[in-house]
Amino acid sequence: KQEVTQIPAALSVPEGENLVLNCSFTDSAIYNLQWFRQDPGKGLTSLLLIQSSQREQTSGRLNASLDKSSGRSTLYIAASQPGDSATYLCAVRRRASGTYKYIFGTGTRLKVLA
Amino acid sequence: DVKVTQSSRYLVKRTGEKVFLECVQDMDHENMFWYRQDPGLGLRLIYFSYDVKMKEKGDIPEGYSVSREKKERFSLILESASTNQTSMYLCASSLWQGSQPQHFGDGTRLSIL
Numbered sequence: 417k418q419e420v421t422q423i424p425a426a427l428s429v430p431e432g433e434n435l436v437l438n439c440s441f442t443d444s445a446i447y448n449l450q451w452f453r454q455d456p457g458k459g460l461t462s463l464l465l466i467q468s469s470q471r472e473q474t475s476g477r478l479n480a481s482l483d484k485s486s487g488r489s490t491l492y493i494a495a496s497q498p499g500d501s502a503t504y505l506c507a508v509r510r511r512a513s514g515t516y517k518y519i520f521g522t523g524t525r526l527k528v529l530a
Numbered sequence: 531d532v533k534v535t536q537s538s539r540y541l542v543k544r545t546g547e548k549v550f551l552e553c554v555q556d557m558d559h560e561n562m563f564w565y566r567q568d569p570g571l572g573l574r575l576i577y578f579s580y581d582v583k584m585k586e587k588g589d590i591p592e593g594y595s596v597s598r599e600k601k602e603r604f605s606l607i608l609e610s611a612s613t614n615q616t617s618m619y620l621c622a623s624s625l626w627q628g629s630q631p632q633h634f635g636d637g638t639r640l641s642i643l
Binding site: 447448450457458459465505507517518521522523 | 534536561563570571572573575578588618620622624626629631632633634635636637639
């Protein structure tokens with residue numbers, strides 16, 4: 417059974433710091449991995465999608481990497497800002513029972529201090 | 531841009547009531563999903579649908595049912611609401627292909643009193 421783990425559960429950093437969020441998954445048979453951001457009381461906003469054949473994706477100050485063989489993905493945030501404060505979730509998409517499903521981690525709650 | 535719209539941001543209902551949560555997407559996506567999100571448990575899949583009138587149970591379908599009569603609309607039904615169904619409910623949609631991203635609505639915070 418696919419399990420997705422995000423460590424740490426919470427992180428607090430000063431503004432301007434570069435940081436890395438981690439996502440681990442137990443089954444490497446995935447189609448893609450998606451990183452999301454969630455603000456308190458809101459839905460999920462898609463940040464980056466990495467296909468299983470890709471190694472990384474970049475969008476602005478965000479860079480996500482994928483190592484399928486080791487079951488790991490990282491989200492790198494450069495020059496963090498207070499507006500980056502949110503919960504970050506990763507999800508892997510895999511095929512099960514003839515359809516595609518997403519399995520989510522429980523998230524890392526990030527606080528960037530001004 | 532893909533837009534997934536959930537009918538209510540906040541909803542308060544009483545135990546035993548039949549509750550309907552509605553979700554509409556505007557991008558002709560085949561797949562639609564209902565999740566609930568609880569502190570410490572993350573997102574858990576309730577039901578999903580890969581086509582009109584088609585549905586599959588997720589990880590926690592008990593106490594819920596769904597309806598998909600039109601491709602753009604996916605409804606979650608709480609047949610007889612109970613207090614343990616108080617939660618944040620999130621709807622999502624995606625294209626059928628496994629390589630495509632999932633898009634979420636803003637969520638419905640449901641309280642059952």
